Amino acid sequence: KQEVTQIPAALSVPEGENLVLNCSFTDSAIYNLQWFRQDPGKGLTSLLLIQSSQREQTSGRLNASLDKSSGRSTLYIAASQPGDSATYLCAVYSGGGADGLTFGKGTHLIIQP
């Protein structure tokens, strides 16, 4: 059974710092990996999707990498801003059909002004 772990569980940094969020998964046979953002009391916003054949994806100040063989992904946030404060969730999709996503517990990020 696939398990996803996110480290750290919580992170607080001053505005302007670059930071890295980590995600690991136990079964490397994945189809793709998604990073989401969740604001308090809100739904999930998809940030980046990495297919299993890809090494990284970039969107603005966000960069996600994938090392499928070692079961790891990182989300890099450049020049952090207070508006980046949220919970970041990593999820893997393992099925070739229409299986659901397996989620980590998330990293709760606070950017101090």
Add this chain to the structure above:
Amino acid sequence: DAGVIQSPRHEVTEMGQEVTLRCKPISGHNSLFWYRQTMMRGLELLIYFNNNVPIDDSGMPEDRFSAKMPNASFSTLKIQPSEPRDSAVYFCASSLLGREQFFGPGTRLTVL
């Protein structure tokens, strides 16, 4: 596109009552998923449909939970009878052919 639509956004009910949650997926998507989010367990898959057919309901916690997808644009998740431990946020998501999943805003359910 309006994205995935869920209703109601909030539901407060008493133990023993029937609860029905509704979802409209993104037009053209052929896969639909129901997830539940709690503080203790995080986000968990309950059931998913492929082309309106339930594929795997092993995540459904008990027989009190049931889900249907009568057509490509509508799905329901029903809890009968509801219990306080069912209190959670229920999300619906849709995708096309196993690609990126898009989530609705969720239904926050409180069972008293």
